[in-house]
């Protein structure tokens with residue numbers, strides 16, 4: 001048996017003083033080491049001012065299109081709000097950002113409508129609006145089934161993909177005398193974003209690019225660039241992240257947990273026996289088992305799984321887990337290092353394993369977290385990550401880069417947006433647990449960034465950070481000034497008042513060091529966020545409002561509160577429906593399966609009518625208008641894919657957002673309700689109220705810079721003419 005410190009030959013405690021690691025109590029800045037170093041940095045930079053402005057290169061560029069800057073670095077920090085950045089700069093909390101704004105430039109950055117990260121980053125990547133890149137929301141709908149699907153990528157199962165010399169082969173072959181089937185090919189994954197990523201254009205002009213974890217790039221599109229996929233990358237089960245929680249106190253409604261799976265367990269003689277469930281196993285012939293036994297195999301049992309045993313100490317808050325031939329020692333309240341597990345899909349003789357070796361084993365990585373040893377036992381397991389050392393799905397270009405990075409900095413989260421807000425919403429995590437995980441992720445982000453910055457010599461480098469966005473969602477209610485937020489609980493949240501502003505300060509420190517070490521007169525620096533951030537206090541159920549106002553009908557006998565995924569809707573008498581976070585669709589004749597509204601004047605009249613009504617709604621609790629503007633898609637979008645998206649994008653005032661229930665086609669009890677979720681901050685509102693930020697180490701000449709302007713700007717910096725389909729314009 002191996003010991004945890006030898007797992008994968010990597011020691012987790014390898015951080016230097018410049019890195020954030022470990023957990024500090026709330027109230028103490030998690031940046032103690034960093035702050036000490038910052039003092040030194042400020043002294044040094046005061047003596048040796050940042051070599052800031054790439055004036056010569058930009059001046060040259062204005063005269064000749066063939067001139068090139070040597071390096072362009074974009075730090076993409078998701079969800080940094082322009083108002084908060086300005087406020088905290090003015091208060092003197094962010095000296096490095098303040099200084100960059102004085103020596104270079106600082107502007108609000110116009111975001112996408114809706115200001116959702118997949119839409120916004122797709123604007124950034126392609127220089128086009130959603131009509132061009134076809135990402136309109138986190139969720140899209142299938143017009144033939146009215147069912148939602150994740151907008152960014154698609155994982156297709158193995159069956160039915162095989163062909164030989166163009167002749168389709170049967171997707172699977174059954175092994176006689178067994179319950180096994182063998183697919184001819186592995187499953188495939190598809191990136192649903194349309195348009196060309198600007199780094200592909202750079203590569204075709206011999207400008208090398210490194211693009212780290214940019215959202216909406218799974219599977220990653222490289223075109224010769226080094227890329228690592230980010231938001232949109234699933235866990236090993238193909239979901240957005242499904243945690244597992246093993247507990248002796250599951251609660252009565254444990255089966256209804258969303259975003260995770262709660263397993264009731266017993267501690268018998270200090271021992272817990274359970275299984276960890278991994279990827280769906282396509283190698284088993286479930287039809288044959290059902291025919292033979294008369295029993296339908298439940299979904300959970302269709303997954304490959306690994307048994308494990310936990311030995312719980314009788315006195316101390318510690319335990320030992322034995323899994324997949326490893327022993328891991330767990331201390332209550334401490335995350336384990338990354339552990340790589342092997343899910344075997346086909347326990348067959350060696351020669352078959354040899355022939356199908358890439359298909360029969362899937363490796364995934366997890367961290368364990370002993371939430372509580374006694375009196376109630378609680379063990380949290382992170383969603384099983386695609387192993388960066390042995391990726392089962394493509395997460396990087398070239399394919400070996402993910403492992404190279406793991407070799408350099410240790411294993412890391414590969415799932416997009418890994419902060420487990422679902423565990424927090426479910427009370428499996430408390431604020432402290434959530435922040436511990438957040439600091440682990442922040443540490444990984446920082447080490448990744450340092451690894452690339454330190455070896456970057458020439459070309460384009462993009463680095464992505466998700467911690468401010470995710471913490472804005474989950475911890476907004478804890479911030480000073482949010483005491484009236486419906487989700488605020490004084491005794492729980494007061495100790496965490498500073499955690500969110502401290503993240504801005506963390507990046508201020510990071511900026512100081514980046515400027516000092518890596519930015520010179522041959523380097524253009526951009527700091528970009530995709531959208532701003534705001535409170536989310538009141539939830540609007542769009543589908544309920546449509547029902548109560550006669551636009552959406554239910555089949556006879558269907559109670560509104562029983563509807564989910566729009567099942568039970570009487571489509572023959574429904575003109576409008578909501579799906580996704582901001583989308584409102586017409587039930588259009590010839591497009592939707594049971595469409596009733598013909599395209600043309602009657603559709604246009606309907607859209608105008610409903611837009612005016614939505615904008616006129618008043619929230620009786622607050623006296624405010626929840627909706628500032630209902631945007632007609634054909635007025636805000638252009639490009640080949642306008643027709644595929646919603647007909648209206650609903651723009652909310654700060655403080656309001658579509659309810660989660662409405663986003664997945666539920667009607668709920670009322671149009672408006674308090675948002676009592678821990679997920680208490682949001683940005684899926686009116687884009688005019690939520691600009692992102694743009695810092696540059698040069699002057700921006702274009703008025704009202706927008707996300708779509710960055711791609712053409714970077715191309716121009718390297719002397720490349722932006723393609724015609726790019727709507728954005730260079731900033732200088």
Ligand SMILES: [Zn+2]
Pocket residue numbers: 079117469470473683
């Ligand atoms: Zn967000």
